[in-house]
Amino acid sequence: MLKLDFSIESSIDRADYVNKYMDPCANYTAKELETISNYLLYGKDEDGLSCVDKKDVQIKAKHSTWARKDAESLDALLEKPTFDERGIQTGNTRYKNPKPSIDRIADADVPGMKDLWKAIDDVQYLIDVNKGKIEDPTARKLTSTELYEYQHYMVELRRQQFILKDMVKPVICRSKVNITPVYDMFDISIPWDQEGSRFSIAPLGLYTYAKMRFDDPRALEEIDYHWNENAEYVLDFRKPEHIYELFELYGDLETEMSLDVESTATALIDTLNFYRERAHLSEEHNTILDLKIKETPNQLICEVLREKFGVTHSANYISTIYKQKICGKxxxxxxxxxDYYLNREIATAWKKCTCCGEYKLRDTREYMRRARSSDGLSSICKVCDKEKRDKSKRGEK
Ligand SMILES: [Zn+2]
Incomplete structure (x- = not known):
């Protein structure tokens, strides 16, 4: 392993150091190479910050590695919110989602990017030689396993380009049509919520930064929170297609989170999971969602469901459940x-469940209709009711 000198702080000096001491003939493992790339990434620029420290940017765009598959069926294609059949029917110009791309001239100003390109070119060269694309008898011969690892490493390096770029030039979502920022002059912890931010989160901002607002709105005294409706991009948790996009980005967000726990990627995941929990998904839906997050093919999901729940679904139907039911819920x-939040100070809007004792909104989303009761609603909430029915189904009391 190359001994890294962590007393060197600047990214430029670190790159020089690596160039000087990295042995082109050494047998670095993928893990070691990763450490070296992190060593470069965390080098500091002239302003004393590493590009990782600079959180001007939080989310990175989705980008494909070879693991990403094309839509496997018409249904899977239709499932994508970015697919718009109107584009086929009319001759109107439609907004096109920009594909994230790296431009070696335009993106040369991104801190750390040039070092990364050097690494990419070096690794690519080694791969090309070993694949016989380039003749160079002096280059190191890779075993087939090493070649495979280097190719994976290459994917990771290319991926890093997008992480770096997004730190400086964020692209929150590919579909401009769907997304619009949150603005709260009292909350300066989220770049999105800062004045002039191009990004906003509807309807209540991010859970991580305003837990009270989420966990116990009834105990909260504040003037109504407003997201910035004029922001260029608004990510709205009330829209199934936005939920879908977030789950599609989940792997990328987790990568981002692992690089920096305090990044807004973490906050986005927390917020998404906050709402997911409140959706009270069935065990079957939770299983589908977990597998979808891991980008499991529908066919495989069908097999898991058959084994675990004894149900038979077609692969296409999985898409429908995922898009319409799960993201919808x-x-x-x-x-x-x-609505909890908006009604937080209106006493009559609430009704206490006689089973769990929680205050819930006095409406049919929370309580079943009961013609004979005084307010036309049952005395126990739907969640408790379902629990009771499930229990009696299992033969418990
Ligand atoms: Zn209840």
Whole structure:
């Protein structure tokens, strides 16, 4: 392993150091190479910050590695919110989602990027030689396993380009049509919520930075929170297609989170999970969602469901459940929760469940209709009711 000198702080000096001492003939493992790339990434620029420290940017765009598959069926294609059939039917110009790309001239100003390109070119060269694309008898011969690892490493390096770029030039979402920022002059912890930010989160901002607002709106005294409706991008948790996009980005967000726990990627995941929990998904839906997050093919999901729940679904139907039911339910949970917030000071809007004792909104989303009761609603909430029915189904009391 190359001994890294952590007393060197600047990214430029670190790159020089690596160039000087990295042995082109050494047998670095993928892990070691990763450490070296992090060593470079965390080097500090003239302003004393590493590009990782600079959180001007939080989310990175989705980008494909070879693991990402094309839509496997018409249904899977239709499932994508970015697919718009109107584009086929009309001759109107439609907004095109910009594909994230790296431009070696335009993006040369991104801190750390040039070092990364050097690494990419070096590794690519080694791969090309070993694949016989370039003749160079002096280059190191890789075993087939090493070649495989280097190719994976290459994907990771290319991925890092987008992380770096997004730190400086963020692209929150590919579909401009769907997304618009949150603005709260009292909350300066989220770049999105800062005045003039191009990004905003509807309807209540991010859970991580305003837990009270989310966890116990009834105990809260504040003037209504408003997201910045004029922001260029608004990510709205009440829209199923936005929920869908977030789950599609989940792997990328987790990567981002692992690089920096305090990044807004963490806050986004927390917020998404807050709403997911409130959606009270069935065990089957939770299983589908977990597998979808891991980008499991529908066919495989079908097999898991058959084994675990004894149900038979077609692969296409999985897409329908995922898009319409699961993402829809989570969006509904966000809508309901926002109503909690808006009604937080209106005593008559609430009704206490006689089973769990929680205050819930006095409406049919929370309580079943009961013609004979005074307010036309049952005395126990839907969540408790379902629990009771499930229990009696299992033969418990
Ligand atoms: Zn209850």
């Amino acid at each position: 989570i969006a509904d949970a966000a809508i309901l929760h926002y």
